Each structure stands twice: as C-alpha cells, then as structure tokens.
Amino acid sequence: MDFPKVLRERRTERRISQLEMALRAGTTQRHLSFIESGRSVPGRSMVLRLAETLSLSLRERNEWLLAAGYAPAYPQSTLDDVALEPVRTALGHVLDGHQPYPALIVDRTGAMIAANDAFGLIVQGASADLIGPGRNVYRLALHPDGIAPRIRNLAEWGHHILDRLGHSQELRDELSEYVPELEPSSGQLGFAVPLQLDSPYGRLQLITTVMTFATATDITLAELKIEAFLPADASTAEALHDASADKSSSNF
Numbered sequence: 585m586d587f588p589k590v591l592r593e594r595r596t597e598r599r600i601s602q603l604e605m606a607l608r609a610g611t612t613q614r615h616l617s618f619i620e621s622g623r624s625v626p627g628r629s630m631v632l633r634l635a636e637t638l639s640l641s642l643r644e645r646n647e648w649l650l651a652a653g654y655a656p657a658y659p660q661s662t663l664d665d666v667a668l669e670p671v672r673t674a675l676g677h678v679l680d681g682h683q684p685y686p687a688l689i690v691d692r693t694g695a696m697i698a699a700n701d702a703f704g705l706i707v708q709g710a711s712a713d714l715i716g717p718g719r720n721v722y723r724l725a726l727h728p729d730g731i732a733p734r735i736r737n738l739a740e741w742g743h744h745i746l747d748r749l750g751h752s753q754e755l756r757d758e759l760s761e762y763v764p765e766l767e768p769s770s771g772q773l774g775f776a777v778p779l780q781l782d783s784p785y786g787r788l789q790l791i792t793t794v795m796t797f798a799t800a801t802d803i804t805l806a807e808l809k810i811e812a813f814l815p816a817d818a819s820t821a822e823a824l825h826d827a828s829a830d831k832s833s834s835n836f
Contacts, residue, residue, distance in 0.1 A: 585651035587631075588622040594638055595620075608637040628654045642803045643692075660803035663697065671805060678795075682812050684828030686790075692807035693752065694722045705783055705827050706813070707731060721811075722749065726762045736780040736787065739764040744777050778816045785823035789816040 595605055606616040610633060618624035619634075626634070631652045635645040646656035661668055679687050679700040686706050688699035696719050707715050711729040722745050724730040726738075735741055742763030749756040779790040790813040800806035815821035 585647060587626075587648065587651040588620050590648070590651065591634060592620040594640075598638060600638075605634070605637055609633040626652060628652075632657065642801070642806045646803070658801055658803050658806075661805070663804060668802075668805065675808075675810070678810060684824045685813055685815065686824075687810060687812040688721065690721055690809050690811060691804075694720045694749075694755075696721050696724075697808065701831060702824065702828060704831075705785075705788075705824070706781065708783065709734065720755070722755065722759060726759045728762060731781065732762060734782045736782065737778070739766045740777060741779050742766075779813070783823065783827075785827050786819065788820045788823060790814065790820060791816045 595602070600608075602616050602620070603613045606613045609616070609630070611630065615624060619626050619630075628649065631648055631654065632645060635648050640648070642658040643660075646658055649656055663672070675689055675698065679689070679698060682702070683700055684702050686700065686703040688703050689697040691697060696717055698717065707724065707730075710724060710731050711727075713719075714724045714727055714730045725735075725745055726732050726742055732738055732742075742759075743766045746756055746760060746763060749759070777791075779788070779792070781788045781790065793812050793814060795810040795812065797805050797808065815824060
C-alpha cells in the first residue's frame, strides 16, 4: 500500500479539502500536502489522527500504520479468547433479551456467530447447509435454497442487502444473480424497508436495526454486528409472540 496515494484517494472520495482535513487532524494544509506528495513522512500519531478524521475502521487504521512503516495499534482477538468472555456473556444476554423477536450476531463478512431461538422462525424451511455458525447470512437470505422463496418483496429486500456488500465484490456478484430487477416504486417506502416474509403464523413485516460496539479497541469486537428484527405492525408482533409461546409449550 502506497500511504501518500491511499491518503489522497480516501480524502478525495470523502470530498474533504486538504484545508478541512488538516484542521480536523490538528495540522497545517502545507504539512498535509507534503504528506500526500510523499515529501514528508508522518509520525505515528499523525497517521492515527488522519485515519480517525476519515472515520476509518480499526482494521484500516492498522493497515495505514503498516503502510507508513509503523506497528499496528489495535489488537485482534479470537472470539473464544478468555479476555472476551464478559463480552460473549453480554452478547448472550442481548440475544435472549430480544426474545420473542429474532436477533443474530454476524462478523464483518456476514458470517453468523450466534442467534436467538426466535431466529428459527426466519430460517424455517431453508437448507441446513445455509444455516448455523460460520454460514453467511446474506447468502442464507438470498439463495433459492434459503429464505428467498418466502420473501414477498425479494427484489426490494435483495437490493437492500446488496447495497451492504461493498466489502466483498465476489459475494455481491454471486448474490446479484438471485435478486430480481428492482422496479421503480410507485409509492412511499415509509420509514424503513420492511422484510415481508411468509410464515406459518401469517405474513410477517419486519424491520431491522444494527448495533455495534462503538468504543471497541479490539478489531474483532469492533467488527461484530448485532442484527435485530422488530415487528413493523401489530399483527407481526402478535405472530412472533404466538410462535414463542408455541415453542415454549413444545419444549415443556
């Protein structure tokens, strides 16, 4: 990676002037110009300030440090690391606390880490090869053997998912083959794009929310996402409660 080049490219992508970025990073436009042209070598703290100014991920900040000749600043633990045990416990509480609504945890690639019991209603009927820890949830959503046959607004929801796959062009190319062309909308979408999903409890209308660890300093933790589904109408809320009650009765 050519640090001056990537710095200049990322700044222009964000449409930030040299002067504005220099002010944000606590330096001068002249110094920033010298860094971008390769005439000046930035210190380690300057590299981090520039990366923070552009709101880069912790992974990208480490890459910038390496490109500039410095050691990475942020550790990357494994999920089974002893140090992350309190985090794993907390995540379990979050998943359980979201019942009877579905929720799951995914990593930066979309691989499933864990899910609560309510998520079983979402994946009902999908191939076992697409379900479970380590499986890609975006492929699960759009593959013909996944939940796609039950999604009533597949084109709309599919493009919503594809828009989130900038990190993996290969996966995006694969999943694009499963998504129908999106026709121009004739009306308002409302406050969010819902997932319209057929289920044994009737048509579900679900919206999603994504939660992250905003203050994490570990790459693995920073890249985890909790994706939670919420009912978009009263009938969906009732259906999810009914499904949870039936599951509890069958496990009694």
